[in-house]
Amino acid sequence: MGKLVALTGNIALATAMRQINPDVCAAYPITPSTQVIEQFSEYVADGLVDTELIAAESEHSAMSACIGAAAAGGRVMTATSSQGLAYMWEMLYIAAGMRFPVILACVNRALSAPINIHGDHSDSMGARDSGWIQIYAENAQEAYDNLIQAVRIGEQMDVRLPVMCCMDGFTTSHAIDTLELLDDKTVRDFIGEYKATHPLLDVEHPVTYGALDLQDYFMEHKRAQAEAMKNSRKVIVDIAKEYKKISGRGSIYFEEYYMDDAEVVMVIMNSAAGTVKTVIDAMRARGEKVGLLKPRIFRPFPYNELADALSNVKAVAIMDRADSVGAEGGPLFMEFKSALYGRKNQPMMINKIYGLGGRDLMLNDIEEIYKELREIKNTGKIKALSEYITVRGEEAAYGKA
């Protein structure tokens, strides 16, 4: 049993970073992830870590510095949110393409315009094709646990990919929550020494990074990247199991809550999943067979495992805290539709866009969705395939029912 503490999500992340003790951290603080770097910079100033902290002049530069430091042979971390992640965009692809296991703590926040500082998943969902592994956290505990595991996942020799660890802005980042910390030695033994591959600073064995790669080999390198992402599937399982041994905590690809006999299910990520659990507890007490499936790993998307988990379910609501404007539903919905395509036992599926710009999802909102799913199960009829909820204005569903 580790030490029980009351910390905000941001301070939990900074604590994990202190225990990981990366070689380099390059960052440009932005709300709501500011405190991660603020607190970590205190650890640097107090000499609690050996990290070289680089206060960059922008997020683009921060990620560029991370890439440079990783090329040099260092274990590298950073944190950002929203516009900051957007400003890193081209460098995100470069970190992944160059196969550097950079760790990024993404404190999820809406993207402008209109300007908004609160939590939704538009930022990391937008980066879903950048080649980064993506892990999502319900609370400060999971954010802490994920960050530690991310180091091992990304650094595995047959993976060597950057990892983005996401948690909700403000709801998780700024709220004090009860969590259990591992002691420093346990974390350091778990992550182990960093093994650099072909570091630039190894002058005895000179290498080139960022060389031109045209029709002759570009596609092989992209394929290698895709293979590495495939390899990460097994690594994620192994690391989660190993972490559970030292912590007693954690799910693998996703968490199942009352899924064994659930007839109607909600699929939802991050902090709102916790609120859904509270609703389920109350509904289960009344004998209602409701369940929750909470994805943890979004990239690589565990399509087979997720489809299997839903194979006995009658009706599912996929909850998206981001929209892909012009598509028939949010990004999570599209993934699930694709995962279930061609499956024998497909549940009926609907999609709700919720919580944009930090709008709260309350207990009764969740219960209403379960009621709708119950209706779908009983009648076999879907009224709206995808729609915005808890929003003003006329009913504005789209997609054929």
Next chain:
Amino acid sequence: MSELTEIRWHGRGGQGTVTAAKLFAQSAMAGGKFVQAFPEFGPERTGAPVRAYNRISEKKLTIHCGVTNPHIVVVVDPTLVGTTDFTEGTDEKAVFLVNTKDDPKTVREKIKLKGAKIYTVDATKISLETIGKPIPNTAMLGAIAKVSGIVDIKRVLEDVKEDFEKKFPEKITQKNLEAVKRAYEEVKGE
């Protein structure tokens, strides 16, 4: 105490309302409870009304939506009485703890409240006499320890000591501890 207690704090930016909610959560956690503390997330300006929240539970907390029906309401700033509706979302079983020089009966008349329980404490006066500044948050911690029955006053004193020692000189820490103790003694019920 019931399984879950939800608390809403009303103060003004700069009075340490968010810090008080945080310290209260830490003390409750030290007493074996599961806790949450979070501010009303918005731009914070000195003097503007702010809210902060606690959830204190016997069981692990998974809920992450806002607190809309608090069991306990703490009013840290006296000028909020009559200018803010701090009774919003409460029922007849709610407990109000107000920083004011008035007694509970006067507050009840001012806000025209029926039912519920009102407690008052002159935390501003206490803070002026102990700390020398009108920062009533630590005094309110002493008062809520008494009123809520959720945490032991000894734990509150330990946590305030530990938290303040990190940031302030010994003298300031001692003055704050004095404020906690006095408010604990001086809080008045109906």
